[in-house]
Amino acid sequence: MSNKKIIGIIPGDGIGRDVTRAARIVLDTIVDRFEDVDLEFRNMEVGEVAVERYGKAFPDETREGIPDCDAVLFGAIGAPHDFVVLSGIRYGFHLYANVRPVKALKGVPVLHPNADLVVIRENTEGLYRGVGYDDGDRHVNLRIFTDEGMERIIRFSFEWAQKNGRKKVTFTHKESILRHTDALMKDLFYDIAPEYPSIEADDMEIDACAMRVVMKPGTLDVIIAENANGDILSDVGGGIIGGLGFTPSANIGKDLAMFEPVHGSAPKYADKDVVNPTATLMATRMMFEFLERTDIASRLQSSIEAVLVEGKVRTYDIGGDSSTSDFARAVAAGLDIT
Numbered sequence: 001m002s003n004k005k006i007i008g009i010i011p012g013d014g015i016g017r018d019v020t021r022a023a024r025i026v027l028d029t030i031v032d033r034f035e036d037v038d039l040e041f042r043n044m045e046v047g048e049v050a051v052e053r054y055g056k057a058f059p060d061e062t063r064e065g066i067p068d069c070d071a072v073l074f075g076a077i078g079a080p081h082d083f084v085v086l087s088g089i090r091y092g093f094h095l096y097a098n099v100r101p102v103k104a105l106k107g108v109p110v111l112h113p114n115a116d117l118v119v120i121r122e123n124t125e126g127l128y129r130g131v132g133y134d135d136g137d138r139h140v141n142l143r144i145f146t147d148e149g150m151e152r153i154i155r156f157s158f159e160w161a162q163k164n165g166r167k168k169v170t171f172t173h174k175e176s177i178l179r180h181t182d183a184l185m186k187d188l189f190y191d192i193a194p195e196y197p198s199i200e201a202d203d204m205e206i207d208a209c210a211m212r213v214v215m216k217p218g219t220l221d222v223i224i225a226e227n228a229n230g231d232i233l234s235d236v237g238g239g240i241i242g243g244l245g246f247t248p249s250a251n252i253g254k255d256l257a258m259f260e261p262v263h264g265s266a267p268k269y270a271d272k273d274v275v276n277p278t279a280t281l282m283a284t285r286m287m288f289e290f291l292e293r294t295d296i297a298s299r300l301q302s303s304i305e306a307v308l309v310e311g312k313v314r315t316y317d318i319g320g321d322s323s324t325s326d327f328a329r330a331v332a333a334g335l336d337i338t
């Protein structure tokens with residue numbers, strides 16, 4: 001990464017401000033410590049602040065600024081602006097793959113220390129596309145799959161598994177009921193699977209998979225899920241590894257990638273500097289992997305893990321009373337020595 005990279009920072013609403021502030025503490029330290037890293041940060045507004053300034057939750061200024069960025073770090077968004085903002089970014093920029101790792105970290109109270117799975121959520125179609133209508137007493141939301149969208153997420157998942165040394169990809173569905181979507185996509189999944197002979201391919205019903213995540217996560221590896229199912233399944237995953245404070249995500253498209261914690265805006269904790277920024281810092285780590293700086297990514301991950309294992313700086317969700325910024329400063333300090 002010898003040339004300058006433009007990083008868009010979109011705090012969003014609620015605790016999105018707290019966690020992106022924490023990320024900036026770490027990012028500024030990285031810029032100071034690594035001579036060959038040249039990052040330009042561009043702050044962009046969405047949500048309530050954007051409504052106040054521009055009269056719109058997803059203003060043209062932000063929409064037009066995003067394509068200039070090499071990567072975007074996003075905080076959080078909540079009702080009532082979540083659909084317009086998330087769909088504006090995810091659908092507007094075709095960020096079709098939402099990679100959501102669920103990995104237990106040492107030093108964190110978890111249900112399953114061996115959990116290490118990845119939900120790959122289709123991010124632009126399915127039920128969350130938000131298409132629907134009202135017809136008298138019938139109220140309908142459509143669950144839309146396209147041929148292009150199905151193939152794209154299946155191939156992405158196998159390729160991601162291959163690149164990241166994973167062994168198995170599990171396709172989740174409810175094929176017996178959803179004949180027009182899941183059954184069709186399952187056939188496509190098994191048509192494509194032989195092109196990736198080093199990766200085992202299997203499938204599970206989504207409800208059975210949710211139970212498996214809770215009871216035997218160690219038997220799961222990479223999971224493909226429809227948009228709404230993936231959103232739910234990754235929260236289930238968060239529940240077994242200490243909560244949503246530990247679940248980062250990457251939204252990947254052909255021309256842009258955006259990184260964010262899985263959690264939403266949690267307004268009651270907003271601006272209190274108390275929430276756990278680990279998920280956002282791990283999303284930042286995923287951003288450096290995307291920018292092909294795996295050296296920085298692994299330094300950052302090691303520092304996060306060292307702070308958690310040492311246990312002196314802990315946010316309230318895991319039994320401590322340290323602040324969001326204390327945690328970020330401890331991780332930043334650890335970048336020197338890890």
Ligand code: GGG
Nearest residue numbers: 075076077082261262263264
């Ligand atoms: N940082 C992610 C975020 O703000 N999520 C809030 C939300 O509404 N999520 C629903 C979704 O991911 O589709």
